[in-house]
Amino acid sequence: MHMKSSLAQSQWPVSVATAPACEGCGLVERCFLAKPLPDDDGDCADIVRRRYPIERGERLYRRNTPFTSLYQVCSGSLKTQRETPEGDLVVTGFFLPGDVVGIDALADRQYQSDAYANIDTEVCQLDFERLLSHCAHKPGLNAWIISMIGSYVRRKDSDLSWSCSLQTHQRVLRFFLDLHERLTQASHTQSSGLSLPMKKQDIASYLHMTPETLSRNLAQLRREGLLHLHDNRFTLPDTTRARAITGL
Amino acid sequence: MHMKSSLAQSQWPVSVATAPACEGCGLVERCFLAKPLPDDDGDCADIVRRRYPIERGERLYRRNTPFTSLYQVCSGSLKTQRETPEGDLVVTGFFLPGDVVGIDALADRQYQSDAYANIDTEVCQLDFERLLSHCAHKPGLNAWIISMIGSYVRRKDSDLSWSCSLQTHQRVLRFFLDLHERLTQASHTQSSGLSLPMKKQDIASYLHMTPETLSRNLAQLRREGLLHLHDNRFTLPDTTRARAITGL
DNA sequence: CGCCTCATTGATCGTTGTCAAGCCGGGTGG
DNA sequence: CCACCCGGCTTGACAACGATCAATGAGGCG
Numbered sequence: 338m339h340m341k342s343s344l345a346q347s348q349w350p351v352s353v354a355t356a357p358a359c360e361g362c363g364l365v366e367r368c369f370l371a372k373p374l375p376d377d378d379g380d381c382a383d384i385v386r387r388r389y390p391i392e393r394g395e396r397l398y399r400r401n402t403p404f405t406s407l408y409q410v411c412s413g414s415l416k417t418q419r420e421t422p423e424g425d426l427v428v429t430g431f432f433l434p435g436d437v438v439g440i441d442a443l444a445d446r447q448y449q450s451d452a453y454a455n456i457d458t459e460v461c462q463l464d465f466e467r468l469l470s471h472c473a474h475k476p477g478l479n480a481w482i483i484s485m486i487g488s489y490v491r492r493k494d495s496d497l498s499w500s501c502s503l504q505t506h507q508r509v510l511r512f513f514l515d516l517h518e519r520l521t522q523a524s525h526t527q528s529s530g531l532s533l534p535m536k537k538q539d540i541a542s543y544l545h546m547t548p549e550t551l552s553r554n555l556a557q558l559r560r561e562g563l564l565h566l567h568d569n570r571f572t573l574p575d576t577t578r579a580r581a582i583t584g585l
Numbered sequence: 586m587h588m589k590s591s592l593a594q595s596q597w598p599v600s601v602a603t604a605p606a607c608e609g610c611g612l613v614e615r616c617f618l619a620k621p622l623p624d625d626d627g628d629c630a631d632i633v634r635r636r637y638p639i640e641r642g643e644r645l646y647r648r649n650t651p652f653t654s655l656y657q658v659c660s661g662s663l664k665t666q667r668e669t670p671e672g673d674l675v676v677t678g679f680f681l682p683g684d685v686v687g688i689d690a691l692a693d694r695q696y697q698s699d700a701y702a703n704i705d706t707e708v709c710q711l712d713f714e715r716l717l718s719h720c721a722h723k724p725g726l727n728a729w730i731i732s733m734i735g736s737y738v739r740r741k742d743s744d745l746s747w748s749c750s751l752q753t754h755q756r757v758l759r760f761f762l763d764l765h766e767r768l769t770q771a772s773h774t775q776s777s778g779l780s781l782p783m784k785k786q787d788i789a790s791y792l793h794m795t796p797e798t799l800s801r802n803l804a805q806l807r808r809e810g811l812l813h814l815h816d817n818r819f820t821l822p823d824t825t826r827a828r829a830i831t832g833l
Numbered sequence: 834c835g836c837c838t839c840a841t842t843g844a845t846c847g848t849t850g851t852c853a854a855g856c857c858g859g860g861t862g863g
Numbered sequence: 864c865c866a867c868c869c870g871g872c873t874t875g876a877c878a879a880c881g882a883t884c885a886a887t888g889a890g891g892c893g
Contacts, residue, residue: 419746421747421751421832422831422832422833425750429742429745429746441738441739443735443739444735444736444739445735445739469724469727469728472724472727473721474721476720476721479717479720479721479727483691483730483734484691486691486731486734487691487693487734488692489738490688490689490692490737490741491689491691491692491697493745494677494697496745497677497741497744500745501749501793502669503669505881536839537839537840538840548840549842549881550881552840553841553842553881556841584671585670752848753849784871785872786871786872794849794850795850795851796872796873797850797874798850799872800873800874801873803873804873804874
């Protein structure tokens with residue numbers, strides 16, 4: 338019964354040694370890659386390539402190229418984008434520290450989108466073939482993979498359910514609530530304001546609206562005292578009311 | 586197009602014996618459940634419960650109940666729906682013969698939506714715990730699961746990318762193109778017209794528009810000769826033009 | 834300084850949601 | 864067999880929201 342109540346990441350044994358390359362990584366205490374992999378008996382070393390830097394604006398992988406690796410964000414942030422039939426670019430996801438990117442490539446063994454760094458970023462690379470080949474005799478590792486994919490599915494599903502059905506100002510507010518939550522859980526800093534790790538254009542694209550509409554809605558949310566945003570730093574002064582409005 | 590057979594399904598040995606309950610199932614020649622499961626050495630019998638009927642309008646599972654099983658549709662069709670914060674119901678997916686439903690429950694071990702039969706339907710039930718417990722010593726089975734989830738992710742991802750960014754009439758047309766493709770690949774019947782296995786209200790909800798808007802768009806597509814739809818049977822007279830319009 | 838990209842604000846137009854009425858087909862009961 | 868009802872669907876008139884077009888401002892970098 339290796340697969341108890343929850344597939345959650347938290348059930349891995351709080352492990353002892355952390356890999357040398359992980360020293361100083363802000364994610365280290367909640368990152369499973371920083372610890373030995375589940376059921377690792379020492380032969381998993383070739384799976385992970387740790388803390389690999391990507392510069393702002395640099396591309397991590399390109400659409401329609403062969404899928405080889407998954408990547409976990411250590412610091413910074415990534416976006417994935419695709420092209421519409423008309424040739425416009427649409428942002429399909431943002432990836433923050435702790436998130437795994439590349440899962441959309443599992444089915445076709447081809448990346449389904451282009452992945453770019455929004456700001457200077459570090460990722461850990463996971464060789465998927467090697468990962469799978471170790472799974473057979475490591476049920477814990479297998480469960481971890483399915484859990485990881487499950488989280489991605491949940492996120493996509495919930496995105497899909499609100500990104501179209503909510504009103505514009507609700508979408509914007511929900512985006513910032515969600516972002517706040519993900520950023521604070523990743524790094525436990527409760528500093529005065531979080532920095533916005535992507536461009537507003539990209540946010541607009543992700544939320545299926547024009548930059549103009551986003552800007553107007555931001556102005557209104559500021560007026561209503563639901564969001565402070567200045568110089569790429571933001572806070573949510575009244576999360577209770579915000580949650581009530583967005584239904585989160 | 587987007588129907589390259591995914592990761593692993595096609596690589597199973599075209600197997601010999603089909604299970605008795607699968608005789609007469611329309612899906613039998615493309616269904617992997619009809620054949621012994623990958624790497625099955627005989628002890629997988631308890632995983633699958635075959636061809637289990639659900640009546641039109643009946644609920645298969647309910648949101649926020651414990652996740653136990655995945656279901657593959659044999660015949661008929663299912664929908665999944667959720668409630669918005671305002672209390673409206675939104676259809677989040679349609680499942681046709683060959684599709685696996687319940688994958689959104691993987692992360693939380695709770696179903697994330699309500700699943701209903703649109704018409705009289707048959708499903709095969711897969712006990713997920715048992716499935717996983719067999720994975721350890723059956724790498725093929727493991728790969729199959731990941732492939733199955735991968736297909737789901739791909740579908741969700743592509744839904745997400747077009748269901749919001751396209752114009753209304755494009756969304757409608759794309760929906761019918763997609764439906765046509767999925768229905769014909771499931772049962773190889775190239776009959777004169779396919780029957781629409783769901784209500785228009787649900788289609789409207791799924792496409793994020795009102796029934797009125799859907800109706801108007803259907804009327805226009807008929808006028809333009811891109812879609813025939815009468816008495817719940819439909820054909821696509823000009824798939825080439827339709828594809829060009831929707832970017833599929 | 835000038836160029837560039839990003840962000841903001843205003844004016845106008847078009848598409849879609851809303852509200853309302855009418856239609857059609859299936860089911861029920863007299 | 865027909866009258867009736869009800870849910871699903873269609874069509875029309877109107878209002879509202881967001882996209883488009885255009886102009887301006889703010890910051891980064893050669």
